[in-house]
Amino acid sequence: MTQVRNRRPTSPKQAAACCRPIDDRLDPGLFKALSDPTRVLLLACLAKCGRPSTVSEVAECCAVDLSVVSRHLALLADAGVLDARKEGRTVWYHVRYEEISQRLRALADAIEECVQTRARRSAGGTGCCPKTR
Amino acid sequence: MTQVRNRRPTSPKQAAACCRPIDDRLDPGLFKALSDPTRVLLLACLAKCGRPSTVSEVAECCAVDLSVVSRHLALLADAGVLDARKEGRTVWYHVRYEEISQRLRALADAIEECVQTRARRSAGGTGCCPKTR
């Protein structure tokens, strides 16, 4: 494939060979965690409540089985959305507010960077690095 | 269920009855669109390329069938991530940079609002409205 280094890619195919902040920030893992309605409902309840809550407490928010809630919360924690702290037999989950908002803002920045790159690039920008993954 | 109006919810269950900006901004539809690796790859290529591209062009970015790419792009357009413009037999897709970054920032704001609410609330805040959906 033609390597493009110091020019903006002129086609999507060329763009595929370029790495930009958006490549790291556009993480399907995070979005997969937020793509299920039940999970999002649980997350919203936790977020609005504001304090760490147990699995049982969160399970009262909706009609699904406790085991389902347990799995959803564990998945959200895996994705970096929640933080889990075990205390005896109870587990306290709380929202990683800063983590989430920072990741979202970083992605927003990365997306806007793609627009601004055109101007910067033509003025002698940072170039397009080869894709390494 | 106990309705909580002018206090911060003290449990996730109470929180479920409260509506906040996060309820509207945490839209599973958007995240579902961004949860598939192939779709994210196509989106990144389009974003980095910067100009509107055709289905065929985008399809050169990865090894999946053209029909698959066609479906992915249509889905991303449905989710508000891409904009589609038909011109003769070709369809030009381009990234809605502003739309996406604004939605992400709005969600980041809504998440942080959940943290700040505690202080505002105890000083006589806006209250907790009943859930209407």
Add this chain to the structure above:
DNA sequence: CGTATACTTGCATTATGACGCAAGTACGAA
């Protein structure tokens, strides 16, 4: 008109994931 191009749609296959139930684990209390 016929043909090529650009994309979409139907359909079957396969993979992934959500869910509930039941059983299991871990911990605390009596």
Add this chain to the structure above:
DNA sequence: TTCGTACTTGCGTCATAATGCAAGTATACG
């Protein structure tokens, strides 16, 4: 050590969705 609480895990079922191929539609071009 026995029981109850809090959660996790195994497993079967069902629904959703990703994919490729083939056929279909729409448009341009000669």
